[in-house]
Amino acid sequence: MIVVEVLQAVLLIALAPLMSGIVSKLKAGMQNRPGAGVLQPYRDLYKLCRKGRAVSGSCSWIFHAVPVVCMASMLILAAMTPFVYTGVLAPYGGLVTVVYMFTMYRFAMVLGGLEGGSTFGGMGSSREMMMSVLIEPALLLGIATLAVLSGAGTDMGDISEAIATMGVAAVGPALILAACSFMITLLAENARIPFDNPTTHLELTMVHEAMILEYSGKELAMMEYSSMLRMTVFMAMLGSLFLPWGISCTGEPVSLVVSLVLALAKMLVIAFAMALVESVLCKSRLFKVPNLLTVSFALSLIAMISLYIL
Amino acid sequence: MISQVRTDREGFRASAIDLDSDGYRLMDMFTEEPFGDAGAVSALFRRGDDVVRLWYPTDGRGVTLSRDIPCASPFERRMAEMSGITFDMGTDPIVYRRRGDGHPLQKTPYDRSTEVRIPLKPNSTVGDDVFEIPVGPVHAGIIEPGHFRFSVAGEPVIELNPSLGYTHRGIEKLMEVPAGRDMSRLVERISGDTCVANCIAYAEIMESDTRIPRRARIIRVLMAEMERLYNHIGAVTGICTDTAFNVPSAMGSGIQERVFRMNMSLTRHRQLMNCVVPGGVRRDIPDSRLRELDDFLIRLKFDLMDLTDRMMDSPALQDRLEGTGVLTNAKAVGIGAVGPIARASGVRSDVRRELDYECYGDLGLNLCSDDRGDVNARTMVRIGEIYESINLVHQCAEMLEPGETRVRAVPSDGFHCSVVEAPRGELVHSAVVRDGRVWRYSVRDPSFVNWFGMCHAVPGNVVPDFPLINKSFGLSYAGNDL
Numbered sequence: 001m002i003v004v005e006v007l008q009a010v011l012l013i014a015l016a017p018l019m020s021g022i023v024s025k026l027k028a029g030m031q032n033r034p035g036a037g038v039l040q041p042y043r044d045l046y047k048l049c050r051k052g053r054a055v056s057g058s059c060s061w062i063f064h065a066v067p068v069v070c071m072a073s074m075l076i077l078a079a080m081t082p083f084v085y086t087g088v089l090a091p092y093g094g095l096v097t098v099v100y101m102f103t104m105y106r107f108a109m110v111l112g113g114l115e116g117g118s119t120f121g122g123m124g125s126s127r128e129m130m131m132s133v134l135i136e137p138a139l140l141l142g143i144a145t146l147a148v149l150s151g152a153g154t155d156m157g158d159i160s161e162a163i164a165t166m167g168v169a170a171v172g173p174a175l176i177l178a179a180c181s182f183m184i185t186l187l188a189e190n191a192r193i194p195f196d197n198p199t200t201h202l203e204l205t206m207v208h209e210a211m212i213l214e215y216s217g218k219e220l221a222m223m224e225y226s227s228m229l230r231m232t233v234f235m236a237m238l239g240s241l242f243l244p245w246g247i248s249c250t251g252e253p254v255s256l257v258v259s260l261v262l263a264l265a266k267m268l269v270i271a272f273a274m275a276l277v278e279s280v281l282c283k284s285r286l287f288k289v290p291n292l293l294t295v296s297f298a299l300s301l302i303a304m305i306s307l308y309i310l
Numbered sequence: 311m312i313s314q315v316r317t318d319r320e321g322f323r324a325s326a327i328d329l330d331s332d333g334y335r336l337m338d339m340f341t342e343e344p345f346g347d348a349g350a351v352s353a354l355f356r357r358g359d360d361v362v363r364l365w366y367p368t369d370g371r372g373v374t375l376s377r378d379i380p381c382a383s384p385f386e387r388r389m390a391e392m393s394g395i396t397f398d399m400g401t402d403p404i405v406y407r408r409r410g411d412g413h414p415l416q417k418t419p420y421d422r423s424t425e426v427r428i429p430l431k432p433n434s435t436v437g438d439d440v441f442e443i444p445v446g447p448v449h450a451g452i453i454e455p456g457h458f459r460f461s462v463a464g465e466p467v468i469e470l471n472p473s474l475g476y477t478h479r480g481i482e483k484l485m486e487v488p489a490g491r492d493m494s495r496l497v498e499r500i501s502g503d504t505c506v507a508n509c510i511a512y513a514e515i516m517e518s519d520t521r522i523p524r525r526a527r528i529i530r531v532l533m534a535e536m537e538r539l540y541n542h543i544g545a546v547t548g549i550c551t552d553t554a555f556n557v558p559s560a561m562g563s564g565i566q567e568r569v570f571r572m573n574m575s576l577t578r579h580r581q582l583m584n585c586v587v588p589g590g591v592r593r594d595i596p597d598s599r600l601r602e603l604d605d606f607l608i609r610l611k612f613d614l615m616d617l618t619d620r621m622m623d624s625p626a627l628q629d630r631l632e633g634t635g636v637l638t639n640a641k642a643v644g645i646g647a648v649g650p651i652a653r654a655s656g657v658r659s660d661v662r663r664e665l666d667y668e669c670y671g672d673l674g675l676n677l678c679s680d681d682r683g684d685v686n687a688r689t690m691v692r693i694g695e696i697y698e699s700i701n702l703v704h705q706c707a708e709m710l711e712p713g714e715t716r717v718r719a720v721p722s723d724g725f726h727c728s729v730v731e732a733p734r735g736e737l738v739h740s741a742v743v744r745d746g747r748v749w750r751y752s753v754r755d756p757s758f759v760n761w762f763g764m765c766h767a768v769p770g771n772v773v774p775d776f777p778l779i780n781k782s783f784g785l786s787y788a789g790n791d792l
Contacts, residue, residue, distance in 0.1 A: 282556075
């Protein structure tokens with residue numbers, strides 16, 4: 001089954017720019033624009049890879065290590081995430097590792113933002129840290145709810161398999177609330193509206209974009225790619241942990257094909273939901289962002305409590 | 311109604327304070343050179359349709375007015391920089407022209423030794439936890455250059471100082487040509503999105519002694535309102551874009567594009583350039599185009615209703631706009647703010663209603679105003695004015711009768727002044743003609759005074775709200791810095 005495990009990790013890694021392109025295309029459609037093709041992110045990455053780089057004079061080696069750390073942490077996460085098959089290539093450490101892989105990525109990016117020595121990087125980093133303090137507990141508690149619900153330990157593959165075999169019995173307040181909390185975390189973690197505007201050119205309002213402002217060329221491509229992969233991994237996790245029905249537990253060819261089709265359909269639904277949220281809402285005030293993240297935390301807390309009292 | 315009052319250096323301050331306390335508002339100040347027997351400093355005041363030019367001869371030393379009338383301060387600085395006049399109580403050292411190359415408006419040959427390079431003034435707020443954020447003059451978007459220094463404690467802004475002056479083109483100096491020469495091509499380029507309003511102001515000066523055909527006047531008003539339409543639609547769309555309110559933002563861009571195309575069809579220029587000239591208009595509008603315009607306006611109104619309903623029905627957007635960047639009424643009056651900015655802060659003033667220029671006296675116009683002075687109020691005032699403009703274009707199209715559209719116009723010697731309502735507010739052009747030559751031409755763009763409004767509105771807000779407040783003021787850098 002190692003072949004399937006490798007293939008699903010590769011698929012996730014290869015799909016990342018496509019998912020980003022699909023969300024942009026859906027958003028463009030909702031705005032009555034034709035928009036760029038769904039393959040545009042691949043072209044953008046190719047373009048960036050061929051470009052030279054300009055580096056600020058105040059940078060140390062950390063600046064150049066950051067894209068590598070970011071990309072590596074996301075690649076490892078992609079190998080840890082069940083997507084079409086519950087066995088994963090890197091079944092190490094379970095949920096806590098997953099949450100702290102995201103944190104490592106964010107920590108590296110914050111350092112990269114500070115390294116450039118520009119004002120905007122510093123502002124972006126400080127805002128990102130403010131948000132991350134609130135994202136982290138919500139994310140940890142949300143996934144922990146699943147571990148308790150499934151009673152299958154902390155391994156993502158095991159949780160996915162347990163919930164899939166529980167069938168309709170798993171659907172309850174805990175799962176629904178935890179899924180809602182995870183969706184809010186997904187938007188916050190991936191710098192989407194209402195937390196951040198991924199397409200803005202206004203330096204003073206940026207969070208995520210401000211941190212990667214100083215990067216160029218291949219390093220920028222790595223940063224861009226890792227944020228696309230982060231979004232795809234989040235979407236895959238939402239699909240295979242919170243709505244895992246149809247995921248292949250056995251690795252038989254027929255079940256794998258069904259699982260792949262379902263997994264892609266789930267991704268498309270999540271992409272559509274993201275595009276819809278981004279079209280209906282506008283970016284919220286910076287100091288209202290904690291309120292929404294607190295809601296996310298409260299939802300996952302209630303989900304956890306409901307497991308014990310209901 | 312323009313009246314001129316000559317005083318001397320000693321009497322100037324007292325006369326100006328008298329006018330100010332009588333409800334007259336300082337519109338513009340400018341110098342005439344060379345200093346000595348022919349030099350003068352003029353101050354233009356306006357109350358309703360009554361314009362007063364108060365002036366005194368000078369030998370290069372001026373009387374400071376800004377201690378008594380604060381809104382005189384930017385004019386005094388500009389005069390000091392542009393003409394080299396010195397004021398008895400000094401001027402604040404904020405600069406408009408950072409690259410010092412003498413005093414551009416002097417009549418004497420350019421002397422390099424007078425060149426000064428004035429360093430940027432540091433912010434006055436200092437402290438352990440106060441950071442200074444420099445932004446610009448090169449920005450990430452395609453916008454004009456301006457340097458801003460924020461003093462922040464965390465996210466809230468304590469102090470904001472803009473430093474402008476990166477777009478100086480020497481327009482006022484270039485305007486000093488024989489009085490009969492048509493300089494409308496240059497005037498249109500003072501600020502590209504205000505070309506009709508600037509051109510009307512210029513043409514009115516050139517036409518001080520000429521009667522202009524009625525058809526030309528109506529066409530001018532029609533164009534001025536089309537210009538206001540696309541500017542205001544652009545400003546409202548900008549609010550949506552800056553808050554990442556994507557769908558209305560895309561709708562607004564589409565509507566603005568359709569206005570541009572209508573402009574193209576009316577005048578063969580998307581932004582209405584090359585149309586207004588001294589003596590009338592360069593191109594007549596054929597009747598077939600007017601029918602097209604009528605259909606267009608009806609459809610435009612429905613599309614705009616859809617857009618504005620979406621904006622007003624969105625709690626997320628209202629949450630961003632309400633209470634952000636408040637310019638209080640007292641401050642708006644104090645700095646002499648003009649246009650939609652002032653009207654959103656409860657100053658009920660619109661040049662189109664107060665001065666009967668072009669054919670505005672024959673048109674029905676509601677004044678849109680608001681008392682809250684925040685980003686929402688400015689947006690609402692603009693939305694109201696969009697509907698008013700559509701109404702005015704309708705009225706103009708109905709009033710059009712066949713006739714001449716252009717006559718010859720040359721101004722006589724003396725002082726001429728014109729005040730028009732540009733999309734951004736009251737625009738003042740004034741000219742001194744001596745011996746058949748424009749001796750001094752002064753332009754006061756509405757942004758010139760409104761920039762100070764923004765400096766008052768930003769402190770107390772968080773840094774990420776600055777671009778939104780900036781957009782709601784919608785100021786011109788080029789028009790501010792001639």
